[in-house]
Amino acid sequence: MTKALALAAGLLAATALPAxxxxxxxxxxxxxxxxxxxVSDALPLPEFIPGLGTLFVDPATLPAGPFLAYDRDGNLSATVYMTPLEELANGTSYDDLHVGAHNVSSVDIYYNAGHPGVEAPHAHVVLFHGDEARGRLAE
Structure with a gap:
């Protein structure tokens, strides 16, 4: 499963950068x-989620996103994808996903058991835009 997630993240990053x-x-x-x-206007989630920031999404792109993550000053800090594990295991592909910014300084991938909006267990794939982005979203 770890190899599958790593492969999925690599494919997401490679296909998303030109968009x-x-x-x-x-x-x-x-x-x-x-x-x-x-997202917090549509779902019972806080306006600012520590580690992810203030999230915006085009509802037509759910569940994968992209979710645009902004810091408390309103600066785009990350692009987040939420890909259901069962769908990935069943062969679903998420192609031509967009990014909020082309500058990607690092990528995190981690498991999430589910939350409002993406209830099924899924992987968060977080593309940070800038060296300080992770810190700005943590506050």
Missing amino acids: LAHTEDALRQSPPPAPFIQ
């Missing part, structure tokens, strides 16, 4: 333009 080139500037500051909505 959203024409809208990257519009996504740098919160709130992003339509069709993105603030």
Whole structure:
């Protein structure tokens, strides 16, 4: 399973980097333009989630996302994907996923047992945009 998650993350990163080139500037500051909505306005989640920040998503891209993660100052800090493990195990592919910014300084992948919006167990794939992004989202 670890190899499958690593492979999935690599494929996500490789296919996502060329996307959203024409809208990257519009996504740098919160709130992003339509069709993105603030996750906490649609689901019973806090406005700011430590480690993930303030999340926005285009509902049409659920469950994978991308979820755009902003720090408390409204700066885009990460792009997050939430990929259900059962769907990955059954062969579902998430192709041509977008990113909020092309600068990706590091990637985290971790298990989540489920939460409002993505109730099934899933992997969080977090692409951090900048060396200090992780710290800005932790606060």
